[in-house]
Amino acid sequence: MSGIVPAPIARQPWQMLFPLFVLIAFGALVLFSAAAGSWEPYASSHVIRFGVFLVMAFVLSRFSRDLAMFFAFPIYVVVLLMLGAVEVIGFVGGGSQRWLDLGFIQLQPSEVMKPAIVLMLARFYATLPVGMVPTWRALIPAGALILTPVALVLLQPDLGTSLAITFGGAMVMFAAGLPLRWFLGAGLAAALLAPLAFFFGLQPYQQKRVFTFLDPESDPLGDGYHITQSKIAIGSGGFSGKGFNEGSQSHLNYLPEPHTDFIFATMAEEWGFVGGLVVLGAFAMILGWGLSVARASTDRFGKLLAFGMTATIFFYVAINLMMVMGLAPVVGIPLPFMSHGGSSMLTNMVCIGSLMMVNRWNRTAPRSGLLR
Amino acid sequence: MRLRKRGRPREVVTQSTLDNAFDRRTFVIGTAMGGLGVLLAARMGYIAIAENEKYELESESNRVNLSLIPPRRGWILDRNGAPLASNRADFRVDIIPERTPDAEATITALANILNLDENQAADIRKRVDDGPGYQPVEIASGISYDQFAAVSVRLPDLPGVVPQRGFSRLYPTGPSVGHLIGYVGTANAEEYAEQDRNPLLVTPGYKIGKDALEKQFEQDLRGIPGARRVEVTASGRIVRELETREDIQGDPVRLTIDGPLQDYAARRIGLESGSVVVMDCESGDLLCMASMPSFDPNSFSQGIGRVEYAMLREDERVPLRNKVLKGLYPPGSTVKPMHCMAFLDAGVKPEETIMCNGGRRIGNRFFNCWSNHGRVDMAKAIYQSCDSYFYHFAQQVGFAKVAEWAHKMGLGEEYPLPVQSQFFGTVPSPEWKQRRHDSAWQPYDTVNSSIGQGYYLTNPLQLAVMSARMATGFKVMPRLRMSDKQPRFEHFDFSPEEIGYVRQAMSDTVNGPGTAGRARLPFEDIKMAGKTGTAQVVSLSVSDGRSGPWKYRDHGLFVFFAPFDRPKYAGAVVIEHGGGSGAAYPIARDVMTFMFDPAKGMQALRALEEQWGGNAQQRLNSKYRAYAAAQGESVPPVPARDEDIFDRVEAEARLAARQPEGLAEESNPSRVDDRTPEEISRSSAAANAEPEQ
Structure with missing residues (x-):
């Protein structure tokens, strides 16, 4: 990181930013296709929002501890x-x-x-x-x-x-x-309470979603429709996909919410397993960087903040991907950096900004902190 | 503190233990995250690669919708190859009730776009309510391209509505062939179940034969459906066509019917209710089987309206019944020549005479004749229709002998014809009466039966066959499907003299001193032979049979053949409640006139139709309008009939075909169709394909 590239730029956490840009660009392409080959209404606002929130993240990263x-x-x-x-x-x-x-x-x-x-x-x-x-x-x-x-x-x-x-x-x-025993106890209690919560705490529509998750084929045109169509989209993509703008599941409206919750399925249909690996790899790099920021932090606040933010992004990614692949019930959680939607972009960019902030603290703070 | 001492020692927490715990725990979490990532990648690989084939198939079956194209129905042709039933390309709109959440609103919207009136909308609503839901209900057919386009662009707002190009059945001569050909219609639930749930039957626009020949020849006429693969969205909107396999039109069915003659005869019946059958004596070809009043099969095939159907059902002249096959009438005196042949066979000489004193004593009762004929031999008995003669000789030879001949001559028989059903009636005999009524045959049974009354019941087709068999002496079998094979018929053992004698007597009925002088043909060289008949409907105490309420009047019958010396055509005319044979034989005369000289025949018909208020089609239409008006419903005007297809089987077509040579050369295409049925079917396919946009 010397010579040609100016220091302020070289300083930036490129091991995170590069996969982030890949995800945003890839997301924009998929949204372009989801809008039947048009920048409007999804792809352009996706990119613009990212630009705005990226600036916000940089501003956020300047905050002191x-x-x-x-x-x-x-x-x-x-x-x-x-x-x-x-x-x-x-x-x-x-x-x-x-x-x-x-x-x-x-x-x-x-x-x-x-x-x-x-x-x-x-x-x-x-x-x-x-x-x-x-x-x-x-x-x-x-x-x-x-x-x-x-x-x-x-x-x-x-x-x-x-x-x-x-x-x-x-x-x-x-x-x-x-x-640790608290968490184990809580986990045990949750396991015991889950059935009770399921039958008394959940709305009927939520209960139904859980049932259909367990057996989506039982009602392929009703409640299992989302999961079934999503799996069809991913499965029909094959190794390298049907090609950009060629996804029939999304273009012919078989896939519900092709631009938000099920954007991964939209992507996988057109880009196949290869596209899926790119997305998974990009998330792995971002989350890995987040964890390394947390572990590199010298103070407790920075550690916990960075770890919590990473976990938050992870939760989005994990639940969304499990949902579209039929491993989790349908819950309305979008895929970070790819799904179209302002609030989720805001949340995730706040997480990224916070991580960049902790990362900056790490660079300026002494390596081994006697101070907290 | 005491409590704590006994308990577990409190763990020591320092900054470094916390940092260690953090490192340890984040490592575990990070590993778990990585593990989940690998799991997701594996899962995706499994779905996308291992199960790719299955999901690709599902994706294709999502995307591609296979729909059947109803095959064009084969034509029904007359003996000369002119279409009695053909197809007309049209645009149509169907609705599938099951896929329509708010049928009421959708039908209202369609009615606005298609300018349907309240009457039609009510018909559609009724059919939507009554139907099984999955089956399309026709909203309108024969609509203009603009209306078709208007519906097509509004499809997103009209769920369950299916606009399409199709073909509708066309019967150029309408009511004239109604009973003969039948009609087509959408398959109902039972028919769908009967035919192994053939998906073709519920394809919008597909119609199956519902009656008569249309139903009888269903498998020949059906053809092979085409298929269309289209890309559809989840909501069912068609994005584009992928590939199309053309349908194969059904085979044409060629009948022995002579289209123009059929039309002429049907129209000639006019205001009466009755039937005309004409057949070829040599081949048994049925040239004409007209039954009137009738319905318009075009209306039925488009899904007959509620009001129109009510009109037909309520009519006392039963326009829904094919009177040729299902009308049973006492044959009356028309069986007398046939009975004479039975007498001849029993050894009665034609010269043997009896005295008719206005009747004759049989056993210990005196039975009246309709007149006092004095001395009567066989010839006079036929042409004067003397009842006494038949009382006497039927009694003498025994009615069992006569009944045997009646059966041989075709009465009380069913013929191997491709028809839905034939009522075969009754030829009474001692054996029959014992079996049926469990009572002994009495002399008065012989008397009644000998003049075609009593238990005797025949349908007009049987009378025509009887006439043909009598005229030729051969056991002529009627046939309806055209064949080039000349059939060979069994000969009855009558000498030419005996046959000639009866022929002459029947000719005298018309051309001599007989009962049907007005039936004489307007030709010098062609003479028609015939026999009149009058069948009482109620006893003389109720009505005299000639006046009074229509349904109490006598049936008028006439059997005939021509030319009398070399019979070529034979037939029968039965006019229900015509008030006597006088209603029947003028029709036979005109039909035979048309047969030999279309121009002369048309001349007679035109004059009559002017009095009657139009031809059968026009009268049916105006009757429907009047009926609907009485019901407080409005009926749209009858669309103009501009297709030249009408010209080939209408009675007028024969005229055009027989125009002088000079004129024929000017009007370039020959009106006579000498193509084979295959050629016609091919050219019809081309003609049908033409109007597509």
Whole structure:
């Protein structure tokens, strides 16, 4: 990294940015095809949004550690209030609603809550005295911080996002070093409670989704339709796909949501197994970089923040890909950096920005920190 | 603290243990992430590579929709190769109720686009409600290209609506051939189940033969469906055509029917209700089987309207029944010449006479004749239709002998014809009466039967066959399907003199001092022979048979053959409640006139049709309009008939064909069709393909 390339550019985390650009460009191509060979309405706004949020991520990466820690709690509270506002508006408007119209963007507060909860918990554990980690004082406030937004999101109802928030929070708690037996106990309790929650906690439509996930062929034209068509799209792509703009499943509307939740299937139909490996590889590079940032961080806040953000992106990717391949029930979770949609792009770019921020701290901070 | 002492010692947590735990745990999580990534890659490889074939097939079956193209139905041709039933290319719109969430709104929208009136919309709604749902219901056929296009562009808003190009059945002479040919229609649920759920039957636009010859020759006429592979979206919209296999038109069926003669006879029946059968004595070819009043098979084939069907059903003249085969009438005096042949066979000499004193005593009762004929021999008994003569000789030879001959002459018989059903009627005999009514034969049974009354019942086809057999002395078998083979018929053992005697007597009925003087043909050299008949419907105490309520009037019958000395054509005319034979033989005369001289025949018909208010088709149409108006429904005007196809089987066509040579040269194409059925079918395929856009 010397000579020709200017230092400010050479400094950037290219091992993450390069696969990110590949994903965005690939996503734009797939969206181009999903719109039947047109930049409108998906591909162009996808690229523009990415440009805007990339700038935002760079700005975010300039924040200092103190500033980030200072804003953690206010951001959490503001997002929580917005979640409450969605509930109120939904209640007044007489119907469930997930987004707030801020004029320039239709914001889903539940989406923004995913990085916000990570930031909040990272700050909480960073300031928690080390000796208190294995005590209830490490658990109860964190539990309350997680469960409040999860409860609000469940009310919407949005199972997928509430799971994502829980997952992000739990990952931070796990990384923070809370006793392992708690997690094992929680896992056991979840295993016992899951059937109860399934029968009493889930909406009928959600129960149905789980059933159809277990046996999609039982109702190929009804509830199993999404999974069946998605698998047909991926399976018919074969090794190298049907060719750009040649996907019949997406072009003839057999594939539902070809530009959002099922964009991977749209991609796989036209680019085949090879395209799938490119996408998986790009995500592996981004997530691997995220983990390396977390591990390279010298302070607890940075570690937890970077790890939580990486886990949040991972959750999106994993659930979405498992869903389109028929390994998970249909939950409305888009694929980061490829699916069309402002809120998910915002969330994921906030995660990327935070990771870049921690990465910058790592470079400026002393290698071995005596200071926290 | 005490409690804690007894419990587990609290683990020591320091910054470095936390850092270690973080490293350890993130490593585990990272490994898990990597593992999941590998799992996803493997899963994708499995779906996309190992199961590729299966999913590719499913994707293709999603994308490609195979639809059948209904085959064009084979033509039904007359003996000269002119079409009695053909196809007309048209645009049509169907609706599949099952795929229409809001049928009511969709039908209303279609009615607006297609300018359907309330009456038609109500018919469609009824059919949509009654139908099995998966089966398409025709909204309209024969619509213009503009309407077709208008529906096509609105398809996204009209779920379940199928616009298509197709063919509709065309019967150029309409009501004239209704009973003979039958009609076609959409297969119903039972027919679909019967024919092994053949998908062709529920293909929109496909129609099967529903009655008569259309049903009888269904397999010949059907053809082989084509197939069209189209790319469709998930909502069923057609994106493009991939490949098309053309249909193969059904085989033509060539009948022995003479199209123009059939049309002429049907129209000549006019306002009466009855039937005319004409057959070729030498080959048995049925040249004409007209039954009127009839329905218009064109209406039936387009899905007959509620109102029109009600009109036909309510008519006391039963236009839905084929009277040639299913009308049974006492033959009356028309069987007398045949009975004479039975007497001859029994050894009665033609010269033997009896005295008719206005009747005759048989046993201990006196039976009236319709007149006092004085001394009567066989000839006079035929041409004067003296009842007494038949009372006497039937009694003398025994009616079993007469009945035996009636059967030999074709009465009470079914013929091997490709028809749905024939009513074979009754030839009474002592044995029959014992079996059927469990009572003994009485002299008055002989008396009644000897003049074609009593239990005697025949259909017009049997009368025509009887006439042909009597005229030739051969056991002529009627046939309906054209064949070049000249059939050989069994000969009855009558001497030429005996046959000549009866022929002469029957000729005298018309041309001599007989009962049907007005039946004389307007030719010097061609003479028709015949026998009149009047069949009582109710006893004389109810009605005199000539006036009063229509349904109490006598049936008028006439059997004939011509020319009388070398019989070529034979036939029968039966006019229901015509008030006597006077209603029947003028029709026979005109039909035979047309046979030998179309111009003269047409002249007679034109004058009559002017009085009647148009030809059969026109009268049926105006009757329907009047009926519908009475029901408070409006009926659209009858579309103009501009296809030149009509010209070939209408009675007028024969005229054109027989025009003087000079004129024929001016009008370039010959009206006489001398092509083979194959050629016609080929050229019809070309003609049908033409109007496609």
